[in-house]
Amino acid sequence: MNPAGAALATRKVISESIILQRSIQDSDSRREHAMTPPFNKSELTILVFMRIMGIGGMLAVPAIFFPYSWMNSIHQFMGMGTMPDAPIVSYLARSLSAFYAVLGSFTFYISLDIRRHRSLVRLWALMVSLLSIVILGIDVTSGMPLSWTLSEGPPTFAVGLTLLWCQRNINSSSAGSADDACGRSVGDKADEDDAAVTGGASPED
Numbered sequence: 001m002n003p004a005g006a007a008l009a010t011r012k013v014i015s016e017s018i019i020l021q022r023s024i025q026d027s028d029s030r031r032e033h034a035m036t037p038p039f040n041k042s043e044l045t046i047l048v049f050m051r052i053m054g055i056g057g058m059l060a061v062p063a064i065f066f067p068y069s070w071m072n073s074i075h076q077f078m079g080m081g082t083m084p085d086a087p088i089v090s091y092l093a094r095s096l097s098a099f100y101a102v103l104g105s106f107t108f109y110i111s112l113d114i115r116r117h118r119s120l121v122r123l124w125a126l127m128v129s130l131l132s133i134v135i136l137g138i139d140v141t142s143g144m145p146l147s148w149t150l151s152e153g154p155p156t157f158a159v160g161l162t163l164l165w166c167q168r169n170i171n172s173s174s175a176g177s178a179d180d181a182c183g184r185s186v187g188d189k190a191d192e193d194d195a196a197v198t199g200g201a202s203p204e205d
Helices: 003-035 041-058 068-077 087-111 118-142 146-169 173-200
Strands: none
Touching: 041 087, 041 118, 041 146, 068 087, 087 118, 118 146
16 A cells, blocks of 8 residues: 555544544433433432532521621520620631531532432431431520521431431432443444454555
């Protein structure tokens, strides 16, 4: 084969490889979408609760920067008198708001793919259930208003138990199927590229 013919054959192989790669990527995307089953009721329950709690937690970000006068007004509105104007009080109030914001962000992130993060959903539900019991004890021993106590620990405990029960029904096979499909596509692409190169360039004319 003369040099001009060899160069032409090489360009042809490269062009076909690029077209083949794009075709495989489109095929993988359609295959992965088709292989993903719809959410069942348990998964929808987890999704809704985690999205609500995630967004709710992230809404605590502005409270980190509240001036003392605002925090004191909220404190008095809740019937707890004047809020102490001390450094430790400001620190605890602001750091707790930051903690809720971080926890909310983490919760929302998990909710974006509960099937892939199934183990994190289980851990989250377990930790929230245990935390709610601790919070309930703190509310009672600290003398918090009854409305505060009833609206914090018990509902959080119920949500934790609900998600702990629902996470058993998360369809974990879809994440593995997508990974398997990706692995197969990579192997198929390599085989097809080898075949294209072998068939496109002959050792002798």
